[in-house]
Amino acid sequence: MKKANYLIFLLVPFFCLAQASFKLKGKISSETTPLEWADISVSNSEGKIIYGTTSMKDGSFEINLKKGFYKIGVTLIRFNEFEKEILIEKDIDLGTILLKESATGLKEVIIQSNKKTIEQKTDRLVYNLENNVTTVGGDALSAINTAPGVVVQNNTINILGKGTSRVMIDGRMIELVGEELNNYLKSISASDIKNIEIISNPPSKYEAEGTGGLINIIMKKGVRDSWKNTTTLSYDQNKYGITTLRDNFFYHKNKFRFAASMNVKSGYLNDKDDFKMYFPDGLSHLKSETKVKTENLSGKAALDYDLSERITIGFQFLRDRNNPDFKSDIRIENYNTQNDLDNITLNKSFTDKGSRNQTYNAHMITKLDDLKRKLSFDIDYFDYSSNFNRNFVAKNYMPDMTFIDVNQSGRNVSNQDIKNWSFKADMEHPLQAVNLSYGAKISFTNSESDVLYYNTITGFQELDPNQSNRFRYTENNHALYVNANKNLGESWSFQMGVRLENTHTTGFSETLNQEKVNDYLKLFPTFYASYKKNESNTFSLNYGKRINRPRFDLLNPFRIYINSNSYSEGNPFLIPSFSDNFEFSHSYKEILRTSVFVNSITDGYGVLFTSNPETNTQIITRENYFKSLNYGIGESYSASFTNWWSSENSLYFLGAKTEFIKDINAKPSNSLQIDFSTNNTFLLGKTTKLQIDFMYTTPFKEGLYKVGYASSFDIGFKQDLFNKTMQIAFLANDIFNTSYLKDFTSVVNGVKQVYSQNSSSRFVRLSLVYNFGNKKINVQQRDFGNKEENKRTGSN
Structure with a gap:
């Protein structure tokens, strides 16, 4: 273990944490008035809540934090939640954080309980399967075929207009193509898939193979405890x-x-x-x-x-x-x-x-x-x-x-x-x-x-x-x-x-x-x-x-x-x-x-x-x-x-x-x-x-x-x-x-x-x-x- 730590030290010589404390402040408000008693939580990079406070009568709050990455969360009944990731390395004023009122009718409750079927990110499109009834009892190949802009025909998986795509599972390339790849995907249950990422122009982290980009299958994970x-x-x-x-x-x-x-x-x-x-x-x-x-x-x-x-x-x-x-x-x-x-x-x-x-x-x-x-x-x-x-x-x-x-x-x-x-x-x-x-x-x-x-x-x-x-x-x-x-x-x-x-x-x-x-x-x-x-x-x-x-x-x-x-x-x-x-x-x-x-x-x-x-x-x-x-x-x-x-x-x-x-x-x-x-x-x-x-x-x-x-x-x-x-x-x-x-x-x-x-x-x-x-x-x-x-x- 000492040798491993020494190797890491040689590879990355500047990983040290500053222990100074910095001030994070801001105000919570609706579109018309400051909001008192809003819950402000601070989570570290592990996802663990390490600090919490509530806003004052004028909506203000102030927190002292050490240098590092954090996620700031703000919640208040009748309002939509607010989240923001932030790097603390100096005093920061977040200014006024506006919370929007959430609807309370049954319609909105039903809609908000479902995850969005399609999410657009900077370098990929994320397709969530949970709302698709036709994938129940199916396999990964049929699930891919329901993804937007993707067509499976004649033993090939194509992103429309861009060509044949390679397939990954949890970011790891499957070293199969054609009929062999399709047979392998048919052995994976669609109910075991969390979502499918359609990456037409994959970042340099991924292999450059595949004219039509990459299809990344993200598998479901077990819930903690x-x-x-x-x-x-x-x-x-x-x-x-x-x-x-x-x-x-x-x-x-x-x-x-x-x-x-x-x-x-x-x-x-x-x-x-x-x-x-x-x-x-x-x-x-x-x-x-x-x-x-x-x-x-x-x-x-x-x-x-x-x-x-x-x-x-x-x-x-x-x-x-x-x-x-x-x-x-x-x-x-x-x-x-x-x-x-x-x-x-x-x-x-x-x-x-x-x-x-x-x-x-x-x-x-x-x-x-x-x-x-x-x-x-x-x-x-x-x-x-x-x-x-x-x-x-x-x-x-x-x-x-x-x-x-x-x-x-x-x-x-x-x-x-x-x-x-x-x-x-x-x-x-x-x-x-x-x-x-x-x-x-x-x-x-x-x-x-x-x-x-x-x-x-x-x-x-x-x-x-x-x-x-x-x-x-x-x-x-x-x-x-x-x-x-x-x-x-x-x-x-x-x-x-x-x-x-x-x-x-x-x-x-x-x-x-x-x-x-x-x-x-x-x-x-x-x-x-x-x-x-x-x-x-x-x-x-x-x-x-x-x-x-x-x-x-x-x-x-x-x-x-x-x-x-x-x-x-x-x-x-x-x-x-x-x-x-x-x-x-x-x-x-x-x-x-x-x-x-x-x-x-x-x-x-x-x-x-x-x-x-x-x-x-x-x-x-x-x-x-x-x-x-x-x-x-x-x-x-x-x-x-x-x-x-x-x-x-x-x-x-x-x-x-x-x-x-x-x-x-x-x-x-x-x-x-x-x-x-x-x-x-x-x-x-x-x-x-x-x-x-x-x-x-x-x-x-x-x-x-x-x-x-x-x-x-x-x-x-x-x-x-x-x-x-x-x-x-x-x-x-x-x-x-x-x-x-x-x-x-x-x-x-x-x-x-x-x-x-x-x-x-x-x-x-x-x-x-x-x-x-x-x-x-x-x-x-x-x-x-x-x-x-x-x-x-x-x-x-």
Whole structure:
């Protein structure tokens, strides 16, 4: 411990407290008269009240305090509360503090008892879930999809107009993307989520990865000196049924905090795919229907302990296991130029797929003094593995279903292992002139994947070395950052920072004996400015530079055949794309929010659905093929029309200008996209809520692709029972079955391709939630200085 204290002393040589006493004074008044007997409380940085007094007849008060950060609170019956954080390092006169009278009617009481659904902060939008009935019994992915300005479609999470987003939990990055990320989020209960932060331009403290910014999921914490258990049982009915059982437990006593959760899901989904390719000699039309067995088991455990009032240590462990099975029936109809059916291919397959990931985190947070100076360390280890075993037989038939021959018969086996170590140190260092934070992170990722293909057309398994491959990929990332924020009076606030990242990657295909090395050093600046003109109007401006690194599976150059006329291949020469993001916003009484944004992308990469019209072959490749300028304006409106009807509404107008930087024999096209959503909550009684939601996105064109419309109409109902210890909830999701991806169209090499996918978005859900616990654990009569730290460790 002496060595640790000595190290801290070397790192931060000027952490000492002045013991002088300073005078804090002011007056409490309404808009018409001074207020006597107002309660003035002073809390230290630990949240503990250390001093209290009442105002005099003329409303005045005076308090002597030592140097440090404090929170001043003023309360008086019939008036709204007042709070203010302040740094004491000299005598301060707060002047006259005006308290506004609070309404006493039932309407206002009901409204004030609910937390705001959307809160606008300087660098992020905070979405609170507690008012949303449709998330009861759901998971984290469905909760993200209800967040304003966020769309989940085709295995990607996008912030409207800004691109694909990375996801964090309690400020820690999830090292998964695409389908694997979605499966992981489906294992987390929405009822375990406190709120969701949408950070379109993340501060320099966070990784610069992700064109569309970050989605940060903040988990609920246990209440101090209590234990609580929440059990949720839900049943979803689409074409098939899915049953989910979740349990969340929190315990908090004295220095010890513990949380554990468990999730079990089992059932079936129905997926439909429709794919048309218009070749010069006729249409090839693929229809696929897949019965997906969903089998998931996941759990989480977190433990935190206060070694002292200044030092907290903790550990977290998460494990998730998925074992889905896929039984697919694929029908391919091939037509001639007169649109007559030439032949039919029927492909029946069964896929056994499994994945497992586990995450370990150890952290220590040291509070260096009462001036909110904190030093924190995190060590994370992430381990992901997956396996894929597919057996299929494709047979050719005449139009009258007369058997011709076996088109293809085979077995695909693949395995993937990803391991990631990361070490992070963060320092929060308030100074007299500015609040400073800085830190460093190093990360090491190693991925190994192999693909084996066996030809079974003869009835025996014969390894085909030309369709088998092993690929290794490593990525090392080193980062330093510094961030500063400053308030100028009560009107202006500024924040700026810079992040330096050095990345080294190596990809090696053993089969092709091909290696590709990338090494780049980049700066990522961020800037935020906020101006509060008055109580009603706040303006803000922000800028951030981001990077979008290719997933390692996209870098594998090996060609994988989907069928005899379709293959997919990666590109080891893919380079990261970069984006510059600007946003200007205005908030009126936190009711009406306007956002204008521009997003410029260079070296943009993506999937190309191209084709060879001479051989009627579909080719799926990955290329850095475009640059684009995306822009838009968004309006959101929060309203309480009556004491029983509240509404959250958003309207976005989005546009883009795309240029192709690679010759892909296609022309870019862009159009206006309009996205509208409305979420309405109705209080049918003290314990009953009804929710009606609707969203609609117009068809639009962006770059290479054209996308059809999407809409959804949802109805949710929740009934509280037994003093809110039990809830029964019902959800009818996507009632008209119109929210799926449709008419995803591209034209490359003169061949038009149109794709649609429907993954059981229409379903009904019945949920039962039961809460029980004890709020009166016997504890020592003392408080601890870890409130702020717990917000970061997820342990309070």
